[in-house]
Amino acid sequence: MITPRRTRLVRVPDLHAFRDAIAALGGTQVRPYVVVPNRAAARQLDRFLASRVGADRRAGPEIVTRDELYDRLHARLANPPRRLTTLEREVIAQRAARHAAKGAELAFRLRPGLVAEMLRFYDQLRRQSQHVQRFEELITDALGGDGDLDRGAERLRQQTRFLARAFREYEQRVRESGACDEHLLRDRLVAEPAADPVQRVIVTVADWIADAEGLYVADFDLLARIPGLESLDIVATEAILGSGFHERLHNWLPGIEEGRGAGVASDVARPALQVPLGAASEEPWWTLRDREEELVSIARQIKADRRSGDAAPLDRRAVVFKHPLPYLYLAAETLPAAGIPYQTFDALPLAAEPLAAALDLTIEAVSASFGREPLVALLRSPHFVFRHDDQEITRESTSALDRALSDRRYLGDPNRLEEMASRWPEGSPALRQAQGIPGSSRDEGLRYKNECAALRALHAGLGAVRELAPLAESAPASQQLTRLLAFWDGHLRPLDDADPLSAREQRGRAAIRQTLSAMASVHAAHDDPDWTIDDLALAVRRAVEDQTFEPESAAAGVHLLDDRAARYGDFDDVAIVGMVETDWPERPRRNIFYPPALLKSLGWPSEKDRRVAADAHFLDLLAGACRRTLISTFTLDEDALVSRSTQLDEIARARLSAVARPAIAGARVFLDEALSLEPPALSALDADARIWADLRLSRSPAEQPQFHGSLPKASAELAEAAEPNVSQRALRARRLPLSVSALETYLDCPFKFFAQHLLKLDEEPDDEEVMDPRHQGQFVHDVFEQFFTAWQTAGHRAMTSENLDVARALFTDVVDRALDALPEAEAGLERTRLLGSPAAAGLGEAVFRMEAERPVAVVERLLEHRLEGEFTIATAGGPRTIALRGKADRLDLLEDGTCRLIDYKLGWPPDKGRALQLPIYSVCAEQRLATYRGREWTIGEAMYLAFKGPRRVVPLFSKTDQRAKVLTDAQQRLADTIDAIARGEFPPTPDDVWRCETCTFASVCRKDYVGDI
Known part of the structure; x- marks a missing residue:
């Protein structure tokens, strides 16, 4: 039964009168409901x-x-x-859609996101008082008869039949559940009088055409028919009514009364429009670089007003945007830095919280089959805690595991991880000590210490892998969600109540747990299909993205709010920001099922109707402040050019008086300005920050040489306490054996040598499907060492044309055994590289032919021969004794008393004018072999066997008379390099700037060479 009621339209001229009318209507004995667009508007x-x-x-x-x-x-x-709940409705809709799709020819694949769009379309139809049968009839009539040969029309007819079946199935399942959705509730509210009916409702929002968060046809119909309602008041401005809302209201609510707002002040002054000084009259807005610069400009204006004595209270200021993101994130960095408190009223997406990333790490680890990077990222997450033997795994242990897995070229697979864990203890320090094998060096002891730490992290990681591995198998959705929730609850790190962010973290954890728990229970109750890890990932991410999160906000300060909420706030100064075409006017959500021409038959509005209403809202907002309004746009959005909003052209229609604002005088507004401009001003810092600032100001000037790759002797003693490795560099250069390959790194780039060998920084590990160049080189060296060892053990010495076939057969056997340890695909690549193919000879053939073509026979081969100790180096200042260490790839002793030194290069041969290893190894080999086998040996030939480049064999010197000069120059180059290290000269000056593209120490390099090369 429809009870009599008073339905009235209250017309107001502007937002000032709009707020006054709401206050007047609400001040009655009967407590009414006031309908607003969102919670931010409710708070205002x-x-x-x-x-x-x-x-x-x-x-x-x-x-x-x-x-x-x-x-x-x-x-x-x-x-x-x-x-x-929304989640229950989506799950029921997914089951209904799958049922409707059986036997149907669909041009698309059913996915959760598509089903969500179907449910949204269904809601839109019902809210416009369209039933499923009527929807099907209208679309079918609009498309024409079934005899139409248009294939596109036929696909739309099939789609319409599918949607109608899915909607009917959804309605049936909702009824069977015994619960109700919004549409069944609406029917019941009309049919069944409430025990305590609402008597008054005040509607302050327009319809869904004029406002995306407004009421629908079915909502107005409900308010017109619900039993017990005595009074319905609709408050709207003249601008909104003139956009078409007035006509639609009279169609939906025939006989509605109209009146002017009672108790509305008529003498409210219109605000002034603040414009830049010298701005053209047709462009009364501020144009800035980006969104952050908009907030920076507002902060400067607030501070300037405060200095001039013309400042409005912060609580009476508002920054208005169309969408809260990214302004709320930018405000957190910008306004506090200027000492300006602010209030927020919009909820943030839960997916943007750092905590949500921990959930994503968990799913990604399973999706990637627990590869090195996702597994290590999971173990490193600060939101989780992992233990082994009741001890928490430290970040250092996780880093050691990261390095160890990279060295073992682990790319994924839980089975391989289990196998590695079972073999890992073979190299532990405890077992080494039990076997009586002492560590050979301090570096080796450190390596085993890291291996032990990595093993602890590996066991903790294996525990996590065993918990998560079942998610990789297909299982019912509720079971998958329960497993994920169990891992989540079991590994969350306990919160510290003293942490100022613990309350926010706790609310985020509760929201995620509630989401996962609700998903599990809903799927168990309504629809429990088998899910793979991809299905689980998609569903969980969608659910988290749909959740919002209300962070704690200050109780005072500048208001940051969206344009809908701003209509309900009373402010002196309003700054409207983000006036670009992508934001203003708001783009309506597009329907993905039908084009606008077909939707029009269902009652969908035209783009023109929406645009007129959007312009009306904008004009109301322009005049909503009590004192001043400022409008700004920008040109760059995340480095992409954007155009200003066309709504800026509507500013003239507001008829506001323009007030030019002069340029803001240069003043320190932000903390970075207070600290970076000379002299630093520390008065704006709190006590703790001031202590740090004083400490930083007491540091040496940044221009001093030690901050640019130079450590002069005067500063070495000062640096000793802070960095022992650096302060002892001169002693190491003089007394400890220096690696020749490390000295060659210095010639590549002094700073890389400094970072790698003095600071002992680790290179970032990288996952590769195949071996990187360093591992490839080691593999090739090992293969040739094994071959020549087997060759000599078999009694062979010289390699000649007569025994080449024997060498090839033995080499093939050695290569095949070595390839057994490699993955099948990579083994094929390395086999071709070493043994060749019908198109090109392999590396082995190049090595064999090089030796077979030499006339002097080999007496003995010294493979991977160590050269370590003190050596006499000839320099321009006289001979010097220098401790060196290195390893010659291959040293052939020939019958005539000469030696042939060979350096394998997997890539291109180095520049002979700057190389050190081959010439210095030649000098050292002669000194070490002076009395070997009771005779004197001299270097007769030194060469690179390069596996890239135009020539395989590249001699160090082409003629015998060049030998002395090449070796002399190399010895002087070695001495100069050692002296530069002893002087502490480590500038970032690579011999080739392209080395910086692949350098793993780029993050700690100042790159002072930029502009000099």
Whole structure:
């Protein structure tokens, strides 16, 4: 039964009168519901009403959003049915869609996101009072008869039949559940009088055409028919009514009364429009670089107003945007740095919280089959804690595991991880000591210490892998979600109550846990299909992305709010930001099923209707402030050029008086300016920050040489306490054996030598499907060492044309055994590299032919021969004794008393004018072999066997008379390099700037060479 009620339209000229009318209508004995677009608007209106009637608002109207209005009406029913949650409705819709798709020819694949769009389309139809049968009839009629040969029309007809079946199946399953959704609730509210009916409703939002968060046809129909409602007031500005809302209201609510707002002040002054000094009259807005610069500009203006004595209270200032992100994130960095407090009223997406990334790491680890990088990232997550033998795994242990897995070329697979763990203890320090094998060096002892730490992290990681591995197998959705939730609960790090962020972290954890738990229970109750890890990842990420998160906000300061909420706030100064075409006007959500021409037959509005309403909202907002309005746009959005909003052209219609604002005088507003400009001003810092600032100011000037790759002797003693490795560099250069390959690194780039060999920084490990160049080189060296060892053990010496076939057969056997340890695909590549193919000879053939073509026979081969100790180096200042260490790839002793030194190069041969290894090894070999086998040996030939480049064999010197000069120059180059290291000269000056492209120490390099090369 429809009860009599008073339905009235209250017309107001602007937002000032809009707020006054709401306050006047709400101040009655009967407590009404006031419908607003969102919670931010509710908080603004509550604040405004409190300023009118005092702090006690308990007797005032109850401010609700559209969804909250349905919640209140549902609660007033005598025996209310349970309401389905959004998640429940989606799960029911997914099952209904799969049922409807059976036997149907669909041009698309059913996915959770598509089903969500189907449910949104269904809601839109029902909210426009369109039933499923009517929807099917209207679309079929618009498409024409079945005899139409248009294949596109036929696909749309098939799609319509599928959607209609899915919608009917959804409705049937909702009824069978015994619960209700919004549409069944609406029917029940009309049919069943409430035990305590609502008597008054005040609607302050337009319809969904004029406002995306407005009411729908079905909502107005409900308010016109719900039993017990005595009064319905709709408050709207003249601009909104003139956009078409007035005509639509009279169509939906025939006979509605109209009147002017009572209790509305008529003498409210219109705000002034703040424009840049010298701005053209047709461009009364501020154009800035990006969104951050907009907030920076506002902060400067607030500070300038404060200095001039023209500042409005911060609580009376508002920054208005169309979308809260990214302004809320930028404000957290910008406004506090200027000492400006602010308030926020919009919820943030839960997916943007750092905690959500921990959930994503968990899923990614399973999806990637527990590869090195995702597994290590999971173990490193600060949100989780992992233990082994009741001891928490430290970040250092995780880093050691990262390096160890990279060295073992682990790319994924839990089985391989289990196998590695079972073999790992063979190299542990405890077992070495038990076997009586002492560590050979301090570096080796450190390596085994790291291996032990890595083993602890490996066992902790294996525990996590065993928990998560079942997720990789297909299983019912509820079971997959329960497993994920169990891991989540079992490994979250306990929170520290003293941490200022613990409350926010706790709310985020509760939200994620509630989401996972609800998903598991809903799927168990309504639809429990088998999910793979990809299905689980997609569903969980969608669910988290749909959740919002309300962070704690300050109780005072500048208001940051969206344009809908700004209509309900009373402010002196309003800054409207982000006026670009992608934001203003708001783009409507596109329907993915039908084009606009077909949607029009279902009652969808045209783009023109939406645009007229959007312009009306904008004009109301321009005049909504009490004192001043400022409008800004920008040109760059994440480095992409953007165009200004065309709504800026509507500013003239607001007829606001323009007030030019002069340029803001240069003043320190932000903390970075206070610290970076000379002299630093520390008065804006708190006590703790000032201590750090004083410490930083007491440091040596950044221009000093030691900050640019130079460590003069005067500063060496000062640096000793902070960095022992650096302070002892001169002693190491003089007394400890220096690696010749490390000295060659110095010639490549002195700073790389400094970072790698003095600071002992580790290179970042990298995952590769095949061996990187370093591992490839080691593999080739090992293969040739094994071959020549087997060759000599078999009694062979010289390699000649007569025994080449024997050498090839033995080499093939050695290569095949070595390739057994490699993956099949990589083994094929390395076999071709070493043994060759019909198109090209392999590396082995090049080595064999080089020796077979030499006339002098080999007496003995010294393979991977160590050269370590003190050697006499000839320099321009006389001979010097220098401790060196190195390893010659191959040293052939020939019958004539000469030696042939061979250096394998997997890539191109080095520049002979700057290389050190081959010439210095030649000098050292002669000195070490002076009395070997009772005779004197001299270097007769030194060469690179290069596996890239135009020539395989590249001699160090082409003629015998060049030998002395080449070796002399190399010895002087060695001495100069050692002297430069002893002087502490480590500038970032690579011999080739392209080395920086692959350098793993780029993050700690100052790159002072930029501009010099």
